[in-house]
Amino acid sequence: MTARIIDGAALARTIRTDVARRAEALTAQGVKPGLAVILVGDSPASQVYVRNKVNACEQAGMHSVLEKYEAGMSEAELLARIDALNHDPDIHGILVQLPLPAHIDPHRVIEAIAAAKDVDGFHISNAGLLMTGQPLFRPCTPYGVMKMLEHEGAELRGAEAVVVGASNIVGKPMALLLQAAGATVTICNSKTRDLATHTRRADILVVATGRPRMITGAQIKPSAIVIDVGINRLDDGKLCGDVDFDSAREVAGAITPVPGGVGPMTIAMLLVNTIEAAERCLAQHSD
Numbered sequence: 001m002t003a004r005i006i007d008g009a010a011l012a013r014t015i016r017t018d019v020a021r022r023a024e025a026l027t028a029q030g031v032k033p034g035l036a037v038i039l040v041g042d043s044p045a046s047q048v049y050v051r052n053k054v055n056a057c058e059q060a061g062m063h064s065v066l067e068k069y070e071a072g073m074s075e076a077e078l079l080a081r082i083d084a085l086n087h088d089p090d091i092h093g094i095l096v097q098l099p100l101p102a103h104i105d106p107h108r109v110i111e112a113i114a115a116a117k118d119v120d121g122f123h124i125s126n127a128g129l130l131m132t133g134q135p136l137f138r139p140c141t142p143y144g145v146m147k148m149l150e151h152e153g154a155e156l157r158g159a160e161a162v163v164v165g166a167s168n169i170v171g172k173p174m175a176l177l178l179q180a181a182g183a184t185v186t187i188c189n190s191k192t193r194d195l196a197t198h199t200r201r202a203d204i205l206v207v208a209t210g211r212p213r214m215i216t217g218a219q220i221k222p223s224a225i226v227i228d229v230g231i232n233r234l235d236d237g238k239l240c241g242d243v244d245f246d247s248a249r250e251v252a253g254a255i256t257p258v259p260g261g262v263g264p265m266t267i268a269m270l271l272v273n274t275i276e277a278a279e280r281c282l283a284q285h286s287d
């Protein structure tokens with residue numbers, strides 16, 4: 001049997017249409033949702049991603065600001081820009097593109113963003129709220145994965161879910177969201193001994209390791225739902241995931257492609273989080 005392909009690009013379009021409707025309603029009430037994206041340095045991949053984010057905002061009728069700075073920008077200068085955006089009433093969401101140059105401490109930068117504008121959901125306060133079951137902003141990539149699983153009609157209660165990769169931005173929040181939905185969650189990493197014994201038990205397998213094609217069909221349970229968070233650019237310029245798509249699709253029940261899977265959903269959920277921030281802002285001011 002060949003796996004069903006989970007079309008993240010199509011689901012992302014549907015979500016963005018709904019975002020546009022909510023943006024219009026907010027604008028009519030005097031609050032145009034606004035996102036600020038800060039890019040430090042000129043990595044070509046980051047340039048593409050931040051442009052995609054800003055274009056997605058414009059398409060949805062939202063306000064967006066893209067601030068680009070040279071790689072040599074000091075940490076103090078960046079913190080001053082964040083402080084200004086924290087106080088800017090036209091901006092409801094702030095995203096500082098990661099990774100940052102090595103001389104800037106990413107923790108200090110993330111903690112400087114007002115938690116109510118932290119649409120990435122990376123601030124310790126948002127991480128703590130998520131961990132204790134009172135999420136304010138769910139990190140965009142895991143949030144998008146949950147939307148795809150919901151769209152698939154996946155039964156998460158009682159399911160075995162395995163997350164490969166334990167980063168603060170994907171693996172850890174992913175595990176928390178799956179656990180909150182009633183799954184039994186195992187978090188693995190690249191050093192996990194006999195990784196395949198874990199992955200082969202997974203009804204839901206989420207792979208976010210940054211290692212091209214590291215999970216193959218032989219490591220997947222027949223009929224499992226496989227979510228590939230990886231985006232790796234190969235020497236020939238093509239993109240591939242952390243899952244070996246060709247062998248995996250012969251075993252899995254459903255699988256996300258790269259590109260066109262998790263990536264577009266990440267951007268869609270960034271817009272959703274920005275809308276939610278603006279809606280909260282309106283609710284506060286109409287009290």
Ligand SMILES: Nc1nc(=O)c2c([nH]1)NC[C@@H]1CN(c3ccc(C(=O)N[C@@H](CCC(=O)O)C(=O)O)cc3)C=[N+]21
Nearest residue numbers: 049095096097098099120231259260261263264266267
């Ligand atoms: N503070 C912060 N927040 C982020 O959310 C964040 C970040 N930093 N740093 C970098 C990663 C990466 N990321 C992607 C989002 C969408 C696609 C995406 O739409 N990908 C398309 C392909 C795009 C292409 O052709 O390169 C796809 O998978 O179909 C990819 C990558 C967000 N990130």
